[in-house]
Amino acid sequence: MSTPLRLALQALFWGGWASAYVLLPEYLPLLAQIAVVALFVLSLDLLVGYAGFVTLGHAAFFGVGAYAAGILAQQGWGEPLSGLLFGAAVAALVGLVTAPLVLRGGDLTGIMVTLGIAMMLYEAANRMAWLTGGADGLQGVEMWPILGIWRFDLFGRTAFVYSLLVLFLLFLLARLIVASPFGLALRGIKGNRRRMEALGTPVKARLIAVYTLSAAYAGVAGALLAQTTQFVSLDVLDFHRSADALLMLVLGGMGALYGAMIGAILFMVAHHTLSELTPQFWQFWIGIALIALAIAGKGGLLGLARRALARLPRR
């Protein structure tokens, strides 16, 4: 793809987001949620798409970030930006602590440990009702205006702009990270772990670093959700959230930051339109999509588009 075309497509992507503020005012709360989910899938992409580490429990970090930010605000500190940082820090800490456990055994063991840790956290949040509100959810989250100026309004305008800006900034950061020597090392580990070890790359340290980074990103996404909806439910730690995120990532295309975000957008829009029908119906088609994607192979929609573009005659 030529550079001008690439730039134009990127401008179209972000311009489309920004124009939604004017064009789709009644959908702003939904769009803010989509931005949150896109950030979550982005965090998963760093781990799965770039470093090639499969996890079934990424919702753990989303949930930890959401509960951290939510509880902070509930206890009387409603400043949003520091709340985001707090959510990211707590999630990163959990990531840092669990990373050695997850990376300890083989590939399969790692997958199962991520699953086990996520389910442990879910049960813990469920049982510690005095802290998290348990199955009733965390109530009484009060947010202060952003920077003391922009109040969270009923129509979701502030929430939308806030989520979109956080997504955009963290996307830029992620782009810097994946293009850095660190990002290249991650791709090398995904491609051939033994060879990277032979080249002298500290593979384990790199994996722990990316695991923690990805946890922090997921924590920010969770904190954003808690702040914009001013509510946290057990749903943030649910297994479905991890599985759905994997689906979105594979749908959009792994190992590509735009792929992650496009997958999230498509999934959320489809979910919104289809879940008017029965929820079982929705789950059925999600399952079919997962099976089809797994059998058809990776690359996702972005990969399809790239192949189609590559086939265009060159001038």
Added chain:
Amino acid sequence: MLTVLIDGVASGMLLFVLACGLSVTLGLMNFVNLAHGAFGMAGGYLCVVLLNQHGVPFLPAVVAAALFAAALGFVLERTLYAHLYGRDHLDQVLFSIGLVFVMSAVVDWLMGARQQLITLPAWLQGRWDFGFVTVGVYRAFLIAICGAIVLALHLGLVRTRFGARLRAAVDDGVVARGLGIPVNRIFGVTFALGSGLAGLGGALGVEVLGLDPTFPLKYMVYFLIVVAVGGANTIVGPFLAALLLGVVDVAGKYYVPQVGAFVIYTAMVVLLLLRPHGLLAKASAR
């Protein structure tokens, strides 16, 4: 105390019958099959339908459930699973989660989301009182049946020609193929057998474990523990793991109900950390 122990043993044996098929797919064929519980669910629902809507007696219904799950497993193995052998784990994870979602949705659509109940035949109800301990008749029945299955599986694996071929195919697939052993067909038959046992376990477990469309996800972790903690190439390893798990689970629910499922998840993580080089490390090293 003894009653809790016996209940634990019964549910552990049930878990083993449900999970032992998975120890073949995950442990031996190195295929991450998170959909294993779905076969148990299929068997359980067929049993419920036959019992409650068609008035089939209990034992034939259970046998039919096992046959149905085995047939389902065989068909899916040939049509879908076979495409994914040797692919990376992410594809297998996505595929099997997708399969769970589809099967749960279909069951939900056909049968509704509520718990399914069955009435046991009169000869399986009630309790025996031995003075120092009372044992539910159904629990004793479960222990007898599952014990017989364990014994049959063990002898089948160790003594028969099929068992020898399976062990050869697992130990070194390439050499086994070179010797003319039809590895793919053996795996297919084994997969069907494992699914059938899962269906049998699902049918027998309606009374003990419950049955609703979330069954495959709810018990996925239990199956994974049984496989992860047990060992390859034997029946005894997973069997002991299942017994331990059953007893811990029942005792946990009985003595510290406020902690709930937390015990099991913690046990899983701890066991995986203590024994990361059990069955799974060996399988993935090949």
